[in-house]
């Protein structure tokens with residue numbers, strides 16, 4: 001059968017009437033870790049040490065059969081050779097920004113689709129770069145690899161939906177181009193639920209009408225499509241046929257997926273209060289950062305690392321989003337029981353604030369708590385202003401204090417605690433600390 005007679009509807013067969021490139025980081029979180037820690041390269045590596053289950057795995061770890069979400073104790077037992085690291089979302093975010101900015105050197109029309117994915121409109125750029133679209137795609141891909149030390153898979157096609165199909169076609173480091181004339185060759189190998197934007201529900205509906213592959217869908221006529229499908233799916237149908245209807249949203253999204261703080265300290269044995277104080281300090285710093293961006297987490301994870309740097313962590317969901325540290329410290333001290341082991345020498349603690357959302361929105365859900373929360377917010381506006389004026393961390397939670405006093409003792413140095421207002425190096429006041437009214441949340 002000839003390729004061209006295969007379609008009984010007008011199909012956009014121009015090679016690239018529009019040239020959309022989709023780029024997708026290969027095992028992105030792990031790749032960031034490997035780029036910053038060369039000793040992890042080519043190793044089976046998983047991230048997620050802070051929450052107790054696998055968040056991302058390197059291709060070597062995938063080859064062992066490790067999957068996302070798998071509990072880490074299982075991984076450690078079954079595959080002792082696997083390197084387990086805690087997620088470092090700030091680094092991932094930084095790499096993500098660098099990735100988008102690199103692509104913007106080629107075209108201003110870049111859509112930040114997710115932390116490791118973007119769409120770029122290359123239409124009309126062949127002359128400027130003196131390259132064909134596939135060559136241009138390849139240059140971008142190669143330069144990203146050279147500059148970031150991370151590989152990306154790329155897909156080039158005339159629509160966003162097809163470009164996404166293409167980038168997923170050959171991973172890792174693949175470049176797949178779908179010119180108009182070859183669209184059907186890709187679509188017939190793809191089930192409908194593998195198409196970006198088609199969920200399980202729609203796939204089930206399509207199946208009832210005998211539509212199993214993306215090609216079956218693309219070949220339905222417009223009358224049928226208009227009758228049975230909603231607008232978003234009708235747009236997908238257009239895009240599968242090579243007619244570009246989805247625009248590139250090139251606004252910059254400065255979302256912080258997560259905020260993380262951790263710090264290494266002098267190993268401490270059986271000093272539960274000191275380890276907890278270190279964690280409390282990290283929580284205060286992370287919350288400060290969150291308030292700065294007016295964000296509040298919906299999930300929080302805490303972890304401890306012992307002196308062989310094995311991480312043990314726990315993730316917990318808040319009953320409401322908040323960036324007030326006293327609430328989170330209270331929660332941390334409850335979770336702490338489950339991860340702290342007597343007799344272990346701890347070297348570091350850390351906290352990650354996950355699923356961040358706008359903190360104004362966060363306050364709306366809670367009727368009974370409004371007054372208490374509002375008081376806390378005012379209090380922290382004042383504290384943030386004071387800390388800004390007199391230097392970071394002049395005012396801290398009582399629970400954090402031991403982190404500073406322990407450093408004075410263990411390191412035998414001059415006190416590290418910052419001077420409070422009215423203090424000098426020779427005269428230190430007792431601590432006028434905010435202990436924070438902690439309410440159940």
Ligand SMILES: [Mg+2]
Nearest residue numbers: 024025026116
């Ligand atoms: Mg990816």
